Amino acid sequence: MKKSMLGIIDVTMYPEELGQLSAHRSPAAIPFAGRYRLIDFIISNMVNSGIQSVAIFPSSSPSRSLMDHLGSGKDWDLNRKRDGLFFFPALSKDGQLSRLDEHRDYFERSQQKYVLVSNCTTVANMDFTPALDRFINQECDLLEITHKGKSAEMYITSLPLLMEIIDNRHKTGYKTIKDASEDEKSPYTRCKYEYDGLLKCIKTINDYYQTSMNLLEKEKWSQLFNEFQPIFTKVKDEPPTKYIDGSHVTNSMIANGCNIEGEVNHSIIFRAVYIGKESTIQNSIVMQKSKIGHNCVLEHVILDKDVVIGDGVVLRGTAEEPLVVKKGSVVENVVASS
Amino acid sequence: MAKQKCVAMLLAGGKGSRLKELTESLAKPAVPYGGKYRIIDFPLSNCANSGIHTVGVLTQYQPLVLNSYIGIGSAWDLDRRNGGVTVLPPYSESSEVKWYSGTASAIYQNLNYIKQYDPEYVLILSGDHIYKMNYDIMLDYHIEKQADVTISVIEVPWVEASRFGIMKTDESFNVTRFDEKPEKPESNLASMGIYIFKWSVLREYLEMDENNPDSSNDFGKDVIPAMLSDELKLVAYPFQGYWKDVGTVKSLWEANMDLLDDEQDLNLFEHSWRIYSVNPNQPPQIIGNDAVIKHSLVNEGCVIDGEIQNSVMFQGVEVEKEAVVKECVVMPNARIGRGSFIERSIVMSDLEVPENTIIRNESDDILLITEAFLAEHTQERTKLEEA
Numbered sequence: 001m002k003k004s005m006l007g008i009i010d011v012t013m014y015p016e017e018l019g020q021l022s023a024h025r026s027p028a029a030i031p032f033a034g035r036y037r038l039i040d041f042i043i044s045n046m047v048n049s050g051i052q053s054v055a056i057f058p059s060s061s062p063s064r065s066l067m068d069h070l071g072s073g074k075d076w077d078l079n080r081k082r083d084g085l086f087f088f089p090a091l092s093k094d095g096q097l098s099r100l101d102e103h104r105d106y107f108e109r110s111q112q113k114y115v116l117v118s119n120c121t122t123v124a125n126m127d128f129t130p131a132l133d134r135f136i137n138q139e140c141d142l143l144e145i146t147h148k149g150k151s152a153e154m155y156i157t158s159l160p161l162l163m164e165i166i167d168n169r170h171k172t173g174y175k176t177i178k179d180a181s182e183d184e185k186s187p188y189t190r191c192k193y194e195y196d197g198l199l200k201c202i203k204t205i206n207d208y209y210q211t212s213m214n215l216l217e218k219e220k221w222s223q224l225f226n227e228f229q230p231i232f233t234k235v236k237d238e239p240p241t242k243y244i245d246g247s248h249v250t251n252s253m254i255a256n257g258c259n260i261e262g263e264v265n266h267s268i269i270f271r272a273v274y275i276g277k278e279s280t281i282q283n284s285i286v287m288q289k290s291k292i293g294h295n296c297v298l299e300h301v302i303l304d305k306d307v308v309i310g311d312g313v314v315l316r317g318t319a320e321e322p323l324v325v326k327k328g329s330v331v332e333n334v335v336a337s338s
Numbered sequence: 339m340a341k342q343k344c345v346a347m348l349l350a351g352g353k354g355s356r357l358k359e360l361t362e363s364l365a366k367p368a369v370p371y372g373g374k375y376r377i378i379d380f381p382l383s384n385c386a387n388s389g390i391h392t393v394g395v396l397t398q399y400q401p402l403v404l405n406s407y408i409g410i411g412s413a414w415d416l417d418r419r420n421g422g423v424t425v426l427p428p429y430s431e432s433s434e435v436k437w438y439s440g441t442a443s444a445i446y447q448n449l450n451y452i453k454q455y456d457p458e459y460v461l462i463l464s465g466d467h468i469y470k471m472n473y474d475i476m477l478d479y480h481i482e483k484q485a486d487v488t489i490s491v492i493e494v495p496w497v498e499a500s501r502f503g504i505m506k507t508d509e510s511f512n513v514t515r516f517d518e519k520p521e522k523p524e525s526n527l528a529s530m531g532i533y534i535f536k537w538s539v540l541r542e543y544l545e546m547d548e549n550n551p552d553s554s555n556d557f558g559k560d561v562i563p564a565m566l567s568d569e570l571k572l573v574a575y576p577f578q579g580y581w582k583d584v585g586t587v588k589s590l591w592e593a594n595m596d597l598l599d600d601e602q603d604l605n606l607f608e609h610s611w612r613i614y615s616v617n618p619n620q621p622p623q624i625i626g627n628d629a630v631i632k633h634s635l636v637n638e639g640c641v642i643d644g645e646i647q648n649s650v651m652f653q654g655v656e657v658e659k660e661a662v663v664k665e666c667v668v669m670p671n672a673r674i675g676r677g678s679f680i681e682r683s684i685v686m687s688d689l690e691v692p693e694n695t696i697i698r699n700e701s702d703d704i705l706l707i708t709e710a711f712l713a714e715h716t717q718e719r720t721k722l723e724e725a
Binding site: 230231249 | 372374412600606607612617619621622623624626628629630631632633635636637638651
């Protein structure tokens with residue numbers, strides 16, 4: 001217990017550039033990699049690193065999809081009598097440190113010595129113990145996790161120091177832990193820990209698309225998924241995916257519960273998707289429960305959840321600018337119906 | 339304990355010896371089926387979906403896998419403050435350990451479990467069958483018919499009738515005769531091993547049966563015939579739909595192949611009657627550049643780089659490049675090595691099939707590919723090569 005850590009996930013970071021994908025949901029709840037939501041990665045990493053108390057600071061109106069996804073925290077083994085999963089909705093919009101201050105009871109009651117403060121959209125499979133060891137061994141005050149020399153926007157500090165930074169925020173002018181960590185004049189011993197595995201913080205649609213597509217390379221995929229540090233997510237009881245006569249699937253990642261009659265190449269298909277006969281899906285991402293009719297062509301497209309594509313529809317984006325189709329849209333073939 | 343209208347007792351101690359190595363270290367209800375399930379998921383999901391939330395699961399043979407699989411029943415939403423799933427293994431009373439000698443004695447030894455819920459009805463189920471059924475509708479039927487016992491029946495092909503408990507009924511489905519595995523069946527209505535009893539009647543007859551030294555303590559052989567000869571009201575509940583007893587390697591294979599047949603009635607994709615199972619927490623399946631998948635069911639965690647045809651792949655199966663799997667059921671986490679060819683077989687869990695293993699099967703039987711099978715197969719091949 002000596003090395004125990006609290007996990008703080010700030011869910012208010014960067015929703016701006018995720019466009020349509022975060023129009024109806026918190027960025028944390030954006031579906032990713034066939035069956036996950038972005039926040040699954042950071043929570044699983046925390047849990048796999050032995051963190052037993054995870055506090056989520058959502059924006060002022062916690063999104064329904066995020067609350068629904070996390071529930072009691074059971075799927076991450078965080079439904080505990082002591083510690084577990086906590087939600088602390090923001091009352092003000094004054095910045096991270098003020099929002100943490102609004103819930104200082106949580107910090108005061110916690111027994112843990114250290115705190116990990118993270119954003120919610122980083123895709124990685126990392127163990128935080130080596131970073132914590134460095135923090136302890138080098139007697140740091142504030143440790144920043146970096147990737148390829150750039151900040152991963154994850155910080156480790158001690159609980160008393162976090163409280164001090166919160167208390168002094170008006171004097172120092174820091175709004176976030178990041179401010180404290182980046183201030184070269186700060187009195188704290190600042191350290192860095194470079195993580196060299198796969199890590200990507202999803203801030204834009206392009207990040208989302210490129211990171212997703214990269215997972216189709218086995219070497220990248222296996223850096224994210226292994227049996228020893230599993231990524232946990234909310235369980236859905238879908239049957240295995242059914243490949244029906246006429247289907248042709250290559251170089252793709254497919255979740256459960258799909259019925260595939262068409263052609264899928266270099267794409268990511270989420271659960272319970274239907275792909276009709278003679279349709280071709282290429283370099284695309286199709287989110288859960290979307291239905292694609294017959295004779296459709298989709299290239300460089302991101303279909304959000306519950307989209308219905310009518311027979312014969314052709315949609316094309318580009319590798320640099322994938323076409324995003326809004327959640328729940330119905331796209332019909334205008335030419336055919338007129 | 340709060341009173342429950344109906345308590346289910348699920349008999350899950352079956353050994354399933356004809357499933358050979360598949361049941362060497364697990365009970366038949368724990369045998370994997372359909373790419374992600376175990377057989378017991380079907381009765382447990384049926385209970386949850388029918389609103390029956392108090393289920394005693396009677397285990398005996400090789401209970402380890404089954405017990406840890408069932409856990410506290412969370413996977414089927416059966417972790418309840420009141421009732422829920424309770425695993426009921428045989429226990430010792432004073433000096434003597436009482437194994438469950440038959441289906442009736444298994445229930446008899448757990449009368450105390452049922453008593454604490456003071457139910458009106460007891461539903462007896464078997465953990466060996468694959469089907470979807472709404473027990474609540476059967477219970478309504480039982481109540482409406484004012485029956486002492488309702489037995490669910492299904493029409494089976496006449497040629498197979500002698501494998502089952504066969505029921506003869508009058509035109510309003512009152513049971514007039516019951517024959518356990520008759521040589522010359524007089525009807526093709528087979529008992530599905532699903533009974534609803536009035537609790538008071540069940541209790542009385544189980545106590546009587548236990549005190550009868552000549553009884554084999556079996557529902558089909560002893561309890562039901564005794565009730566019939568006492569002229570109790572026994573009613574048949576005709577079931578229509580998919581129902582399969584997977585007693586052999588071949589029938590287990592067939593039941594898996596049935597899932598690939600679009601015409602059959604067992605729809606796993608029906609959202610209003612989901613079949614729940616313990617989630618193995620695997621990433622989505624990865625389909626490689628040269629993969630060919632034809633008419634198959636593939637579960638999450640699979641990595642497919644070879645060719646699969648008319649097959650069912652459980653979680654975590656790997657099919658390497660240039661390997662061909664045809665009309666097979668591949669159990670969890672097995673790996674089919676590069677350049678191999680396997681047809682009409684069931685491949686055991688966790689098995690590593692070495693590269694270039696060729697297993698052809700033109701016979702009518704289904705092969706069960708185990709460690710021992712592979713060892714023998716390699717030996718034979720080496721002999722052939724030497725000759």
